[in-house]
Amino acid sequence: MRPFTYARATTPDEAVAQHTEGAAYLGGGTNLVDLMRLGVALPSHLVDVTRLPHAQIETDGDGLLIGAAVRNSDLAAHAVVRERFPMLARAVLTGASGQIRNMATVGGNLLQRTRCPYFQDVTRPCNRRDPGTGCPAREGEHENLAILGHTPDCVATHPSDMAVALAALDARVRVHGRGETGLDDLYGDDPVRASALRPDDLITHVRVPPLAMRGTYRKVRERASFAFALVSIAAALDVADGVVRDCRIALGGVAAKPWRARRAEAALRGGPATEDAFTRAADAELAAAEPLRDNGYKIPLARNLVVRTLGELT
Template identity: 60%
Template sequence: MKPFAYLRPGSVAEAVRACAERPGARFLGGGTNLVDLMKLGVESPGLLIDVTRLPLDRVTRTDDGLRIGATVRNSDLAAHPDVRTDYPALSQALLAGASGQLRNTATTGGNLLQRTRCPYFQDVSKPCNKRTPGSGCPALEGAHRDLAVLGHSRDCVATNPSDMAVALAALDATVRLHGPEGERTVPVTGFHRLPGDNPDQDTVIRPGELITEVVLPPRPDGAASLYRKARDRASYAFALASVAAVLTVRDGRVEQASLAFGGLAHRPWRALAAEEVLRGAPATDETFAQAVDTELEAARPLRDNGFKVSLARNLAIGALTELAAPPAPPR
């Protein structure tokens, strides 16, 4: 085992200062991904900064919406009454991820920062541009069934593994960061990067920055949301494809729509082209199919993962159809 130092700071400012002063330091929340990567030799931080005792473990409703502290556990967030009532897609996404034991430990901030489960990234005996820039991407011609069909590059075809982030992207959430230069806010849709020529950079976080909270805007009047996930087994499996959808229908037409895909790209994929087709259009199966097909025209599947395109298509059309259906009469 490689030795490392451990720090439990007393404030956000102390945590940020310690991280900025020690290149290669990592913030530690639940550790459900970071500790695994340390065991594999993928990560070898010289300092772990434990943020779990900082006052970042509350969910608070304000005029701006719902503020979710970075150390709120996934299981607590999924069960929170405000989340279940106003943001069901988020609750469903959290419950679709990992196992009950992991959800009891994993945190909101850590979930956003979890790294790809591409087998080449996790195997230090193999080249990987995400782990060692310039070494190559063997997944392009190797085992890529579970990997990207949208937004990938010749340098990386990895996918983002988070279920939670897909729901947050569809719900127009923002991430609040505290760093050496102060505080700033980043939309979830711009928080994760596409690989381009620098696949080792997963997010837009700057050195020393700490996620302090995620903010959900108030639910639009009449909006309904849901999350759907397809995977190889019923539990404890990452998405082959997933979708989070938010839809408002009035008088048979789509008033507002947001759609995000998971399991298809290096980041949660906000389906902007599909949303453009949906707005103002009749809330019909034909409209939903046209919108999703417009979005997925950008897909560039690899040799063995073309099935993901039709899988995502069916998930998205089904989700939109379910949201647009009139409520069942009371029994």
């Protein structure tokens, strides 16, 4: 591990001022410190942002304003989150372990780095870690990697479960001094870039608008706990008289960002809430998938997950 300096910020302005070149914000450190140990992240200075005044969850009408320093455990346990946004509570609870969720913050969870094995191994090339060195995952070990939105330069997936629920909830991420952005824009369209933020952009809050639909989160993984998603889904559905009035679907484990399934949503709205219609909607979304040699299984997995989850919500 390279030597680094450490400072604790108490105001957002102070945090940004302390974020000089080569610095990194430190949330719970459950991802960043691992990457420092591996030599993947080499910050010269850490700005601890866990003592900023952003550790509250406030109700905002029927919505929520979640501070970036809120711990994942506190978010999942919050009474309003559990009651009005069970999809979000469930997504957070499927991630990591109790101990890690006690440390992990909302801001850090959103900006945690990919678990692509090439990104995490400094002895191997990786365009994300060392731009221009190539992406051996395309021909190599990629069974857990992306089927949607990838490019020849990067086939990594985003690991966060919470972010998938926030994408389905149309959440807005508040960046100090720069206003709010949706999750699609937060992550951008270039898989090589982990996010579209600048290095010193500080996330202060996540705003979740009200949701008047039943929602849930399901995750398929290699073992029942302590594993990242092969495919996951955050979905909400409003059905009246057998017709889909509204719906939200976001998929995890399939792309470099939470994948909002807008084609599937459009196919469902105004149509029957039947298994056939759910299957057609899933296929409409997955028609854009470009599986690699060893991850084609994610297409039927995602389809089945969409159909099962929408069926459960109906």
